[in-house]
Amino acid sequence: xxxxxxxxxxxxxxxxxxxxxxxxxxxxxxxxxxxxxxxxxxxxxxxxxxxxxxxxxxxxxxxxxxxxxxxxxxxxxxxxxx
Amino acid sequence: xxxxxxxxxxxxxxxxxxxxxxxxxxxxxxxxxxxxxxxxxxxxxxxxxxxxxxxxxxxxxxxxxxxxxxxxxxxxxxxxxxxxxxxxxxxxxxxxxxxxxxxxxxxxxxxxxxxxxxxxxxxxxxxxxxxxxxxxxxxxxxxxxx
Numbered sequence: 001x002x003x004x005x006x007x008x009x010x011x012x013x014x015x016x017x018x019x020x021x022x023x024x025x026x027x028x029x030x031x032x033x034x035x036x037x038x039x040x041x042x043x044x045x046x047x048x049x050x051x052x053x054x055x056x057x058x059x060x061x062x063x064x065x066x067x068x069x070x071x072x073x074x075x076x077x078x079x080x081x082x
Numbered sequence: 083x084x085x086x087x088x089x090x091x092x093x094x095x096x097x098x099x100x101x102x103x104x105x106x107x108x109x110x111x112x113x114x115x116x117x118x119x120x121x122x123x124x125x126x127x128x129x130x131x132x133x134x135x136x137x138x139x140x141x142x143x144x145x146x147x148x149x150x151x152x153x154x155x156x157x158x159x160x161x162x163x164x165x166x167x168x169x170x171x172x173x174x175x176x177x178x179x180x181x182x183x184x185x186x187x188x189x190x191x192x193x194x195x196x197x198x199x200x201x202x203x204x205x206x207x208x209x210x211x212x213x214x215x216x217x218x219x220x221x222x223x224x225x226x227x228x
Contacts, residue, residue: 060139077217
């Protein structure tokens, strides 16, 4: 399956780019598993901090939220708007 | 229910007047304005957001406010993005309702939820350099009250 991954704020700066197109041999996985996979692929900023949040298809997600083909998955630090 | 993400400034008086325009069921308008504070040598900040998700999350927060306080007649949320200086307005929330109770409550609820759920991030500029603002536990506690 193919996913589009996005990074925001300090995470985007640490990764050095705004996103990645990712191809995986499985049909589904969890947000936490995707994060582990990307960290293992060399995106160290995803391994470093436990404080990151995620969204799937632009809705706040949990580590156990399931991700499938064509989904947009974003990782970012806790939000600080307002 | 109207939501805007914009770089431009806003006129809170005009926004409140628009909430009332043509209505006879409104007895109260509560509004909140967030402003760039100059603590700790902050001179300016840049607000980044997640286009698409920002609009969706604010619409969901506004819809939840209307569900919780059905007497809310109209509401308006404006959040600025881009580079803002100390004293600049960042965010406006205006709620019109039949009575002050729902207007005050819904306005505070929207701000508390926005602070913890809408994808905005602040990067502050000081003489020492730039730094990303850290999320506060007190904001999570404020959102958890509702």
